[in-house]
Amino acid sequence: MNSHGFSLAGITLHAMGSGALWWPDEQLLCVSDLHLGKSERVARRNGTILPPYDTRDTLNRLAADLALTNARTVVCLGDSFDDADAARSLPEEEKLWITRLQAGRRWVWIAGNHDPGPLDLGGTHLSELPRPSLTFRHIARPGSSGEVSGHYHPKAQIRTRTRTITRPAFLVDADRVILPAYGTYTGGLRSNDAALSGLMRSEAVAILTGRSVHAIPMPR
Amino acid sequence: MFSAMTLPPTFQNWFAGKGWSVHPHQQAMLDRAADPATLLIAPTGGGKTLAGFLPSLLELSDGRHNGLHTLYVSPLKALAADIKRNLRGPVEEMGLPIRIEDRTGDTSQTRKKAQRVDPPHILLTTPESLALLISYEDAPRMFARLSRIVIDEIHALAESKRGDQLILALSRLQTFCPGLRRVGLSATVEDPPAIAGLLARHPDPCAILTADPGPPADIRMLATEAHPPWSGGGAAYAIPAVLEEVRKHRTTLIFHNTRAQAEIFFRNLWLANADNLPIGIHHGSLEREQRAKVEQAMVRGELRAIVCTGTLDLGIDWGDVDLIIQVGAPKNVKRLVQRIGRANHRYNAPSKAILVPANRFEVVECVAALEAARAGELDGDPRASGPLDVLCQHILIAAAAGPFDATALFDEVRTAGGYSDLSQADFDACLGFCATGGYALRAYDRWQRLKQRPDGLWELRDPRAAQRIRMNIGTIQDSDLIKVRYRRNRGGKPLGEVEEVFAASLTPGDTFLIGGQVVRYEGLREMVVEVSPDAARKPRIAVFSGTKFATSTQLSARILDMFRRSDWPELPRHTADWLALQRAVSQLPQTGRLLIESFPWDGRQHTCVYGFAGRNAQQTLGLLLTKRLEEIGLHPLGFVATDYATLIWGLDGVIDPAPLFDRAALRDGLDRWLAGNAVMKRTFRTSATIAGLIERNLPSARRSGRQTTFSSDILYDTLLKYDPDHLMMRITRDEAMRGLVDFGRIEEMLDRIGPRIDHVQPDRVTPLAAPLFLEMGKVPVKGSAEERLLAEEAQSLMQSAGLEETDTA
Structure with a gap:
């Protein structure tokens, strides 16, 4: 697997080149900020008509990661x-695709700032998911530890x-x-x-994703 | 309408008072005032502008015309302001009841609003401001009484998409006011009928009038004690000789081909300027106030020289320029001749110009350009037919102005010069793109941008979209520029702009040149590069987005012609000897053949392809050939390209190069390999921005968090993967025939050489190939090089930071 292993709260996690996080002991795959239906929302709100293939491409990549890890x-x-509208107006075909991906595994939707309400899709809807040692939430909370979050879309430059x-x-x-x-x-x-x-400690590390993954001291 | 051959007394007296007489071309313009379209070709000065305006001044002199009468369009805001000053002179002196105003990006909102309600008689503007005007619902009313349009420097507009946009706007205006007469003013060009065809409403005739070009120019190449170097573009060797020329003349314009070269030359000139001659610098990346200061100082005659780029090409009257110096080979004879025309244009004296070759090969190029200029042989590429990205924007502009009928718009667009051959299918594709995106996957039935009403007219689904369309009007790409200013504690003075990629590569403490000053990078604050002054000796050179011109097809052909001569008395001795040695060791490239040299050097095998296809095409050729060499297992390591050759090095030598130049194989490479290339992505971004797929400007009310915007490369990759035949991809491939990719020049080379390939295999570097080893901009061939670089860098960073490296699975 193209990934970089690290330890958080005593647990070994893998940062994958695709941008997904893999927790081998729990067979848990975590992805953040899918923004499904983005092109639809942009068209609805701005009138700009982007290529409508983003949802398809995101799901393609997610399906590949699921095939690779066989996550539970x-x-x-x-x-x-x-x-919420983007979720509702997702084409039937793509909703079915999500349902197929969900088959045979537990699926948790954590609420983000873009998609607060529950959806007519399978899976559990939670504001956060506490597990022994780790807490999964959308936005990092200063002062917490053992935290897995998204929201900021971080990128790093080398x-x-x-x-x-x-x-x-x-x-x-x-901490996170x-x-x-x-x-x-x-x-x-x-x-x-800023x-x-x-948010990050001074010894924080940035793990660059892509065809191969590389850890560097977090540029600040 | 005015129809007499002679001027009324007011005008005659005014001319007489100035001691002037009406020039023959000014009279000819009066005689043809009723024609639907007229093109005047005249050198800078010589009363060209007055010739364009005289019929308007006459028609307006009785004070009976209400509303807008004449629209003047020029490529530069500064030119519009300049013309306003120059035109108000005669109008006030003759006491004519004519109101003249300009309208550009710099005009205040209040003024602009007032102009739409109560337009002046003569409005001076730019193509972009005009496109904006026709996007308003009230455009038909504002332009209802328009009689004439004068397009200044139309030759410059014709070279870019700005010209296409302008002519499309004209087709709209012509519908508002069917009697509209068009006048184009142009510098000397190689193909006047092409410009006339662009100007006139298709299929109207367009007379071409030519003014007396004046005495032939006095052009020569700079002779220096020091020999020019073998490579590079700085021309530092010529600094003492150039300073000497500046000393001998009143005002010298020193033209450079790129902003970076202008910066370096200016700095070197300043370091050598023992007499403290007042010398300024002027290019498009400098802050507006700084440019304005230089311009004012020049008009006042306070500067002895200005180091500049193409931004000073256009016909603004800067004062008494008596010498033009062109540093670096001119690349294009037409541009050279137009630049030379900037000197002495007030007097009927010959313009004086000196060419300064920056390196040994440019000596040959300069001599070839001199011969072409003396023979009056200008070059240029035939205009491509009207680009579809500009048409997409035009359709959106039409929609912003109100509901439209697609058939009527199609017919109207086909009256525009470049679009007279537009097919219904292409128009429909553009309309479809504007309406629904035109994707193979139909996803926007509810949210289409344009929708068809029951009565058949098309309109914006959401009328608020009109504002966003207006904010993104234009075809000029100044994408990804970042402002540079002094730190607040240093006064915060703005200095200019650099490319974002350059800014991103800076770390605090780095120094670079801008506006002739060395500055130190301090940091990035709110997307502004903050700097402080620095006394570093070896600053880096900022990356500017100024175009790098490729040597024209015609000039390349002339150089190849020169190579056929038995000797070269017209060349300096050192250069003639160099060519003679090349002929003895190998051979010189010839017009109808392709010379390829393969030789070992420094433990590697080198292959040099003398395609003479211009810098961009030779670069593309390097990308295609190295990919092909990798496929057949010859392990290429890198290449470098110039205007005349591509040098490739690798582990194994090329035995039989002919199959590499198979047209189908190269075409295939363009489609397969180049598709993922950064140059193609850049080409896509330009067209996608013009066509309205990507918005540069957003309403300021909408706060744009940085993480919500994403790179246009993602859109390109997505289309390539899921919808490769989409209109935007087709436009991108069409654009790749020109510009940065310039595949058209590769095809032109293949046509020229046919099967005639000469493969010479000397045992060492040849004289003509040697300078290529010193060229900047070597391109490494990397399969997985980027990943390796990353790995190296990451490891050393982690080590030096003392951070533990966990296993990478």
Whole structure:
């Protein structure tokens, strides 16, 4: 697997190149900020008509990660849908696809700031998911520990000999991990933004995602 | 309408009072005032603008015209302001009852509003401001009484999509006022009928009038004690000689091909400027106030020289320029001739110009350009037919103005020069794109952008979308520029702009050049690069988005022609000897053949392809050939491209190069390999922005958190994967024939060489290939190089930070 292992609250987790987080002991796959239905919301709100293939592409990648890990539990860390209307107007075909992915495994939708209400899709809807040692929630809470969250769409930049490379990244310190956005139509917030550097300890690490994964001291 | 051949007394007296007589071309413009379209070709100055405006001034002189009479469009805001000053002179002196105003991006909102309600007689504007005007519901009323439109510097507009947008706007205006007459003013161009065809309503005729071009220019190449270097573009060797010329003349314009070169040259000039001659710098990335300061100083005659780029190409009257220096090969004879026309245009004296080749090969190029300029042979590419991304924007503009009939709009668009051959299918594809996105997957039935009403007219689904369309009007791409200013404790003065990619590569303490000053990067605050002054000796060079011009097809052909001569008395000795040695060791490239040299050097095998296809095409050729070499297992390691050749190095040598130049294989490479290339993504972004798929500007009320915006590369990748035949992908592939990819020049080269490939295999580097080893901008070939670089860098960072490296599974 193209991933980088690290330890949080005594538990071994793997940051995958796809942007998903894998907890091997629990056979749990966690993804954040899928933003399904984004192109639909943009069209509805702004009138700009983006290629309507983002949901399909996000689900394609999620299906590949599920096939790879055969996860028993899936946790979607919030902002799974771009908004409530986007969730409602998801094409029938894509709703069925989600249902197929859910078959035979536990599926948890954590509420994000974009998608607060419950949905007419299978799975459990929670505001947060506490597990022994780890808590899954959408937005990081300062002062907590053993926390897995998303929301910020972190990305990190690294300057190599020949050029600067920016990629979506996991941010990890002794208290928490913040996941990058998994959705196809998502941008990123640089790790040196005050919102992130204020949240993470000084020894935090950024794990860059992509064809291969690389951990670096979090740029701040 | 005015129809007499002679001027009324007011005008005659005014001319006489100035000691002037009416130029023959001014009279000719009066005689043709009733024509539907007229193109005037005249050198800068020489009363060209007055020639364009005289019929308007006459028609307006009786004070009986109400409302807008003449619209003047120029490529530059500054030019509109300049013309306003120059035109108000005669109007006031003759006491004519004519109101003249300008309207550009700099005009205040209040003023703009007032102009729509009560327009002046003569309105001076730019293509973008005009496109905005026709997007308002009240456009038909505002333009109802319009009689004439004068397009200045139409040759410059014709070179870009701004020209297409302008002519589409004209097709709308013509519908509002069917009697509208069009006048184009142009500098000397290679193909006047092409410009006339763009200007006139299709299929109206368009007379072409040519003013006396004046005496031939006095152009020469700079002779220096020091030899030009083998490579590079700085021309630092010529600094003392250039300073000497500046000393001998009143005002010198020193043109450069790129902003970066202008910055370096200005700094070197300043370091050598022992006499403290007042010299300024002017280019498009500098802060507006700073540019304005230089312009004012120049008009007042306070500057002895200005180091500049193409931003000074257009016909603003900057004062008494008596010498033009072109640093670096001119790349294009037409541009050279137009630049030279900037000198001495007030007097009937020959313009004076000096060419400064930056390196040894450019000596050849400069001599070829000199010969072409003297022979009056100008170059240029034929205009491509009207681009569809601009048409998409035009359809959105039409929708912003109100409901429209698709058939009527199609017929109207086909009266625009570049679009006279537009097919119904292409128009429908553009309309479909604007309405529903035109995707293979129909997903936007509820939220389409345009919808058809029961009466058949098309309109915006959400009328509020009109504001967003207006905010994104235009075809100029100034994407991804970031402002640079001094830190607040240093006064916070704005300095200019750099590309975002350059800004992203800076770390605090780095130094770079901007506006001739060395500054130190302090940090990024609210998307502004903050700097402080620094005395570093070796600053980095900022990346500017200014275009890198490729040597024109015609100039490349001339160079190849020169290579056929038996000797070269017209070249400096050092350069002639160099060519003769190349002929003795290998051969010189020839017009109808392709020379390829393969030789070992420094433990690697090198192959040099002398395609003479221009920088961009040679770069693309490098990408395609190295991919092909990788496939057949020759392990290429990298390449470098110039205007005339691509040098490739690798572990194994090329034995038989002919199959590499199979047209189908190269085409296939364009479709398969280049599709994922950054250059294609950049091409896509430009077109997608023009077509309205990507919005550069959003209503300021909508706060844009950075994590909500995402890169246009994602849209490109998504379309490539799920909808590769989409209109935007088709437009991107069409654009790849020109511009950064320039595949059209590769095809032109293949046509030219046919099967005639000469493969020479000397045992060492040849004289003509040697300078390529010194070229900047080598491109490493990387399969997995990026991942390896990342791994190296990550490991060393973790180590130096003392952080424990966990296992990567």
